[in-house]
Amino acid sequence: MLTERAAEVRDEVQPRWERPPSSRRVVARLVQFVGAASAVFSVLPPHHHRFGLLADMVPTAGLLTARVASAVVGVLLVYLGAGLRRGKRRAWQLALLLSLIGVALHLVKGGLVPMVFAGAIVALLVAKRDEFTADGAPRHRLRAFRACATFLSAGFVLGFAEIAVRVNHLEGRPGVLSWAGHAALGLIGVTGPVHFVSPIGGLTVSITTGAFGLLAFGAGGLLLLRPSTGGRCDGAAGQARLREVLDKHGDGDSLGYFALRSDKQLVWAPSGRAAVAYRVVNGVSLASGDPLGLPSEWPRAIGQWLTDCAAHGWTPAVLACGTQGGRAFQKAGLDCIELGDEAIVDVAGFALTGRPMRGVRQAVARMRRAGYTCQVVRQRDLPADTLAEAVACANALRDGKVERGFSMALSRLGDPADGDCLLVLCRDEEQALRGVLHFVPWGRRGLSLDLMRGDRTAPNGLTELMVVSAIEAAPGFGVDRISLNFAVLRSVFARAEELGAGPVIRLWCRILRAASRLWQIESLYRANAKYQPDWQPRFLCFPSARDLPRIAVAALRAEAFLPARADDAR
Template sequence: MSSTVSAPPRAAGQAAAQPTGTPAPHPQSPGGRCVRGGGALSRRSARVPIWYLRVIALLNLATAVSLTFRQEVSHHNTGELFTPFMLFAGFGSAAAAAFMAMVLARHKRMAWVAFMVLCGGYAALSVWALCYRDLRQHPFNWISTAVTLAVLAFAALGRREFFGKGDRTNPQLALAVLGVGALLSVVVGTTLVTAVGPDGASVGDRVWYVALRLATLSRDDDIAPNLHVNPLVNAGINLAGLILLLAVLYALFRSPRGQEAQSRDDEDRLRTLLDRHGRRDSLGYFALRRDKSVVFSPSGKAAVAYRVVGGVALAAGDPIGDVEAWPGAIDAWLVTARDHAWIPAVMGASEEGGTVYARHGLDALELGDEAIVETDEFSLEGRAMRGVRQAYNRVRRAGYTTRIRRHRDIPAGEMAALVEAADRWRDGQTERGFSMALGRLGDPADGACVMIECHDADGALRALLSFVPWGADGLSLDLMRRDRDGDNGLMEFMVLDLIERSREVGVERLSLNFAMFRSVFEDGARLGAGPVLRMWRSALMFFSRWWQLESLYRANAKYRPIWEPRFLLFAKSAHLPRIGLASARAEGFIVAPRPLARLRRGA
């Protein structure tokens, strides 16, 4: 069953390969020596405005659901009374405070600047208001001013903790969203007021009413005493104002989109590292995906390839290069993530890689197991392989044959036909895969990859497999496509034929598909499995109807492979929902609607 551990145990026989002298991680955040920010006082002070806004968001939310509390807060914001910073009634105020707390918690510099400006301005107005005798005679006003000034002081003391860079285009985008969104909201709101509202009001009065209600969410009698609008229309206008506010805040505080993919020089350096150390990790070649960025260790002997998805800096597999230089590459990657307020996460790290990542402050969660076949030890003999052997012989008797070639040995015309067939057989419009897929086929730079073609008795192409290099003597499965009209068992037939003919291409090891939650399926089916494990297995069987979790496990298990565990690394458990969503987007399981795809690309 999957388990959470602070650091995966060191695999047997790997003691000499582990890097030594790795500095102890920082007690507050991942990355050890790479952590930026101030001292203990600065860290503690920075938490005050964050928690203050969270509490204020809850209080504002309470005013939206409690009439009595809303009336009380409204009373303290009128006449001779005023409340502390951001304590206003309504859903809009609650959403604004919660969003500000969220972006401050991600250490964004722009969020801190905005907070200082807004809170500082409110504090100045509060102090100025106390100059009037009628206002300073109320103790509540003094309390409100003191609370606002205290929060502002703590935010100033914690300024070094807010270093996350934003995208340079954020201010322009926020203005554009504000302008276009406000215009559309006013036009739509005025149309609705006109359609179901009073006939006596002028167009100017209706536009003014909608604009003020969008900006203030005030009551009808506060804006236009003689203009009474349908309550449903008012609710729609309020909702539009809330959505517009959140959209503007998101545009202003969003993280850099991370679209700077690796350059040609980065790719050449990665290929050099893979030539020297590519045997260590079966996922190493996938670092060459061109939608990934790359950061190198100071020595240049190791690198971490990652992609930014939804504010998550998502790496895959182990670092590339010399294991002794891994800590420097991980430090550099964590510095980059923290500088841009990205959440660091690693998908599919091995036990060895997970151990090194864990030494830098990340926790590990076992995701599943990778199926690895040693070709010299594989055999179709025996009762356990009877089903696989029969399926293989059945396909062979039907006249199917395979052809195995390196990509560089395939003529350009034939490769174009193979690429066209692979695109035609693809399930859906989205190319899936990130951590264990190259994302391209037929690129001249990938000449060392291996293609297995399957033809029927008439010579027609029915299926194909593509493997990427895993060192000098291994292959890792990248792509598998088949014609829906072909016979069942073609994929197994191709894999088994590759194993039988592995000496032709100098292959000793094959990395096949990844089986997520493999131990749950295996242990949960055993006699005597506990109720929790059986329940967990039943839930995974249910979700397998859509995500093929159980079928992938069984498709791999039939080869009786060596199972190698793979881990997810993360900094905080609270980040897991965002990391899961980012992983699903990166792997292609969640796709943005077409109108939003261009805006979200690389975000």
């Protein structure tokens, strides 16, 4: 009874992901609406919305600069909406500052309606200030300062130079300090003490300095709003700690070893016996696989991760977790959908006999008759020159320059720390290396496929020979299960082949086959199915359906199917 009660208490105190308050989303939408309205009003003809209070007090160049500045402020407010929805404190600060600037700009250029809108947004932001508490990235402050200083310096130098080249067209004899003051004031849209004989000269200087001033503050604001990527990844001590956890509790998830990637960060349960591995991509904290460590400590590790997400304004998401991990994330408040299935081969039950294995059997026999042989060996047992040859071969056979993979790829080969990894080296009759398979450990008695490279000029059956060789050699390494590739939405293809498949499944299957021309969805499923594996489902976990587009883009960037931003590279 005491044990059951303790379990209930743990479940009661487990942190859960709380959906952002609806009022915060409303504030974000209103700020975006006012920003869009401000941009529209700034390009309308002046007589449509001028009330003329300051029309005779502000020079024409100042009015033009104010109109351009109000348009830029409006666009920036629209951009700030995403940060406000995530509760970013810095987005709130910038939105408040820009709204105040917008009030002043609309007052200068004579925009009564947008000025009232901007003032209302100022009041709303002040009233809701307690809902915006998420931290940003400290290093972005320095970048923002550098960008702002660079544009301001360039604008000042160019404005000063334009005044200097027009020295013979100035009224009176203003000194160099007056030139500098005029250029500096022009950066904030204010007319300085220098007067030009020709109005075009003054207008040119005002436009140049004003444009660079807008660029400076706009670039600085955008950099301040760049999503945080968290702290630096754990060093050697963190890697050693993680390896200890994998040695003790690594049998559950075939993706556990991939948490050792250099671009993944770890958040640990207070006990230190469980962790969540993740990477922040474009404001999405993308975890992969099940939590690591002792399953009873998973809720605490997940709670720590969700707390970090809330503190930084990240959107939590989990890519390719298993059934047990999916249940744990679901209890923490995330929704789950099936993403696909992982092919797992039972070594003891695998055999090349029987009609279902006829294609694989024939391919393997054909390659062996052609003189192809495979060496299956632990990485630590390979001579240095052979390992270097394998690394060079894998790089040469890579499809493109980008190393793809995140959730089910280690993205390195030959690291001395990965001595337990298993390599399959396939050579032709002339002993030339034509293919490489790389498996990472899956607990004590399993392997998980990390890398598969084959020479496309080799005869058909190269991959089948390498996979079968690995399965046949597995008992000698104490391995009784091997995880092969992951098949996205495999169940759709399988159900479409069944008798009586409905029109919706058949239509969905046609769509996936069309997409397979780009991403090889169906071909990967067929390549796995030929080994008659057991299929284990993998899931995608997310807070709400509205977050799925951002999560999909983040996942594609992490897997290197889309270009990564500089801040996302680790």
